[in-house]
Amino acid sequence: MKIKYFILSVAALMLAACSEDALDSTSIFDKGSQTPKTEFDTWLQKNYVEPYNIDFKYRFEYKESDVSKNLAPADYDKSIALAKLTKYLWLESYEELMGRDFIRTYAPKVLNLIGSVAYNSNGGVVLGTAEGGMKIVLYNVNSIDPDNIDMEFLNYWFFNTMHHEFAHILHQTKNYPTDFNEISKADYQSSSWVNLSDEEALAMGFVNNYASSETQEDFVQTIAFYITMSDEAWADLLDQSIVMVTDENGDPVYEIDPKTGEPVIVTDAKGNPVPARDSNGRIIYQRDANGNYVWATDENGNYIFMTDEEGNRIPMTDNEGNIIYQTTDEGEIVYDKDGNPVPEYWKYPVPVYEKEIMYDYTGYNKILQKLAMVKDYLKGSWGINLEELHKIVQRRQQEVAEGKLDLKSLN
Amino acid sequence: MKKIYFLIAMVTAVMMASCTIEQDDFFSDSSANRADAAIAADVQVLTSAANGWLMQYFPDSQQSYGGYNVIARFKTDGKVEIMGEVYGDTIYTSLYSVTQSAGIVLTFDSFNPEFHAFSDPSAPIGGSEGTGWDGDFDFSILKATAEEVVLKGKKTGNKIVMTPMPTSDWEAYLSGIWDVEEGMNAKKYGIHIGGEEIIAQKSNRTLNMSYEEDGEEYEVTASYIITPQGYKFYEPITIKGQTIDGFNYVEGADVFPASNNANITLNVIYPSVAEIFVENYWFVSLSSMGEFAAPYWNAVKQQIMPSLGEQLQYFAFGAAIPSWAASFGNYWGASFNSGGYAGVLGFSYQIKSDDEIMMGYNAKGNKSNGDWYVNNAYFHYFIVPFGCTTSAAQKVRVFKITADNPKEPSILTLTDEDEPTNVITLYANYISDPLNK
Numbered sequence: 004m005k006i007k008y009f010i011l012s013v014a015a016l017m018l019a020a021c022s023e024d025a026l027d028s029t030s031i032f033d034k035g036s037q038t039p040k041t042e043f044d045t046w047l048q049k050n051y052v053e054p055y056n057i058d059f060k061y062r063f064e065y066k067e068s069d070v071s072k073n074l075a076p077a078d079y080d081k082s083i084a085l086a087k088l089t090k091y092l093w094l095e096s097y098e099e100l101m102g103r104d105f106i107r108t109y110a111p112k113v114l115n116l117i118g119s120v121a122y123n124s125n126g127g128v129v130l131g132t133a134e135g136g137m138k139i140v141l142y143n144v145n146s147i148d149p150d151n152i153d154m155e156f157l158n159y160w161f162f163n164t165m166h167h168e169f170a171h172i173l174h175q176t177k178n179y180p181t182d183f184n185e186i187s188k189a190d191y192q193s194s195s196w197v198n199l200s201d202e203e204a205l206a207m208g209f210v211n212n213y214a215s216s217e218t219q220e221d222f223v224q225t226i227a228f229y230i231t232m233s234d235e236a237w238a239d240l241l242d243q244s245i246v247m248v249t250d251e252n253g254d255p256v257y258e259i260d261p262k263t264g265e266p267v268i269v270t271d272a273k274g275n276p277v278p279a280r281d282s283n284g285r286i287i288y289q290r291d292a293n294g295n296y297v298w299a300t301d302e303n304g305n306y307i308f309m310t311d312e313e314g315n316r317i318p319m320t321d322n323e324g325n326i327i328y329q330t331t332d333e334g335e336i337v338y339d340k341d342g343n344p345v346p347e348y349w350k351y352p353v354p355v356y357e358k359e360i361m362y363d364y365t366g367y368n369k370i371l372q373k374l375a376m377v378k379d380y381l382k383g384s385w386g387i388n389l390e391e392l393h394k395i396v397q398r399r400q401q402e403v404a405e406g407k408l409d410l411k412s413l414n
Numbered sequence: 415m416k417k418i419y420f421l422i423a424m425v426t427a428v429m430m431a432s433c434t435i436e437q438d439d440f441f442s443d444s445s446a447n448r449a450d451a452a453i454a455a456d457v458q459v460l461t462s463a464a465n466g467w468l469m470q471y472f473p474d475s476q477q478s479y480g481g482y483n484v485i486a487r488f489k490t491d492g493k494v495e496i497m498g499e500v501y502g503d504t505i506y507t508s509l510y511s512v513t514q515s516a517g518i519v520l521t522f523d524s525f526n527p528e529f530h531a532f533s534d535p536s537a538p539i540g541g542s543e544g545t546g547w548d549g550d551f552d553f554s555i556l557k558a559t560a561e562e563v564v565l566k567g568k569k570t571g572n573k574i575v576m577t578p579m580p581t582s583d584w585e586a587y588l589s590g591i592w593d594v595e596e597g598m599n600a601k602k603y604g605i606h607i608g609g610e611e612i613i614a615q616k617s618n619r620t621l622n623m624s625y626e627e628d629g630e631e632y633e634v635t636a637s638y639i640i641t642p643q644g645y646k647f648y649e650p651i652t653i654k655g656q657t658i659d660g661f662n663y664v665e666g667a668d669v670f671p672a673s674n675n676a677n678i679t680l681n682v683i684y685p686s687v688a689e690i691f692v693e694n695y696w697f698v699s700l701s702s703m704g705e706f707a708a709p710y711w712n713a714v715k716q717q718i719m720p721s722l723g724e725q726l727q728y729f730a731f732g733a734a735i736p737s738w739a740a741s742f743g744n745y746w747g748a749s750f751n752s753g754g755y756a757g758v759l760g761f762s763y764q765i766k767s768d769d770e771i772m773m774g775y776n777a778k779g780n781k782s783n784g785d786w787y788v789n790n791a792y793f794h795y796f797i798v799p800f801g802c803t804t805s806a807a808q809k810v811r812v813f814k815i816t817a818d819n820p821k822e823p824s825i826l827t828l829t830d831e832d833e834p835t836n837v838i839t840l841y842a843n844y845i846s847d848p849l850n851k
Contacts, residue, residue: 075525
């Protein structure tokens, strides 16, 4: 027994003597930053980190930036403005529709702000970049003018990018139906999208040239454009996607009635043909080969005369008020049986009617088809009502444009 | 019992073996804690300079723009106040951070118009778009003591030295720097070294020398910053076996000794009157035209201007008026404004000697409404005395140039070497309505 006890005690001693160094409970990754917190940091902790778990990097970090480019850091006050705008227009828009958990789960975890533009070697500039749904880099922050909010500028530089990247995250999480890829299958440009103008892209059925690069970009760009564009701007965009068909001389081509082979005439609400008008708004009348007016006739081929209140025909007068008389082809005045000269009476001239111009709706139809699919996907896979989201964002953009959001103070 | 002892021995041996001998830590603390301590020490140094730090900042990895004084006060709340030579009279406040990233790194990490003017790719102070002046705002701290902080630019690798500001009056310090710059300013210098003169051309804050030694061609560029003492080179240069650190300012002088060797001097080379003539623009009027020239000017005044219904607002000759060159390209020749319409009549020139110039009309250099006024209003008559025919073709003339004050002339006189009555007086000051003056 004694020996056993001895053995145990020796063993215990040995174990005690052999205590290892305790692990330091602090991580080395938390170290290395004793930078004092700014008021903005405190605000970000409360408004970005706690609710959304997003690191809003407004201070320049060499290792987070594109080291191949010359860049300038973001301005402190302009970063505050962008933080407030981003929260209001982007995070809270989704939150309003889908609840906080949704945006907290799927929003990229890092927003990195750069003050200057990033210039490419080809002279172009980078609008924004994203890394695997984790980080979005936003450039040109120093061009924000908090005193003159320009929604178009903000959408172009920042919010399109954010909605665009967020849509990427969504479709990378839940695939969209491959039917979408079929709509413009033959038209994707790959990297030569840069050679396409926005105008050309619209005619092909892309919301802008970048959307023509590949299917996924097309998909997310359609979403981003629809969310950020006002109803008016979206209608304009659709209008621009409808192209007038022209012949080889650049003149408009008209719709032809397949039954008659004649151009289709534009009709008004009552079904009457609409007269064509010149640039001054005056009705254009038909002329014969000699340049004379063509007069309207009734079904029997008789002229239709204008009449006064009493039903009498109205004689034509020249500029001095002298009655103009009918003449024969030889130029002799025509007399009636009583020997009186017969006046010319006012008749109805036949106007030129407006012809239906032929338009190509290919681009328009494709964009609408894509929008419908995008809406179905967001509704079906995520329960996101794109129409609602668009309305929420538009309402908030309107409020921002009206100066209702304080972009200067941290509250 | 033996078995038991054996067992005890075994257990003990095992225990001992598993229990490696305690080894003293090589470092007294963990790397993270040591880095934190180093950061704290550097921040302590940065924030302790009462008047802030004077930074001798050189943008661009070749230091091709020279160096600039940047004054920075690092505060304990993470803000830094900066004044410098770009905007001069304003203190801009932004943020800085000191972090651990392959050594201790000082970053000016929120935008400061003064400091980031050197790195902003939109090129606010020059350089090409996308690059600007290629300056750093991210630095490794190589050394930090109360007397000196030495930084190394992350992109350029440039060594940047900060010393405590000697005075709390930042504006006065900077204007002192500019006084030195003005006092030493010249486009061209002669460096006198060992009985020889080597020509140095100034560009931004660099001196560019090319010289021959033992049949070899050498090209040397010295980037300098301006201190109250004069030009201080980014690093010493060696010319003809002699080292030069910089040149000391001597008030009112035009010869400046090398700061480390008074036998070497930087001597201002004043431009010749011919150079002064071609590098500036000069105003003329009817009364500045001599006996030969006056009839041509009178002809336009009396026979053309009344029917044209315009007033000749001014007539200049020489280098391009900068604002004009900005809108329609550089030129050399006559610049006029008639009734609000600008026009240029181009000239070619060749400097023949320090005080002689050969020049003649060159219609290819006409700008804006120049051609119109030649074709419709006989304006080439104005330039007949300078070197043109009455049918608007070139006539080369050679003039002797004299000045009222050769160092800083305000009046030049051109005398035609083949036509003694062709004497034209040019004024540095603006002359309005020249046909009535």
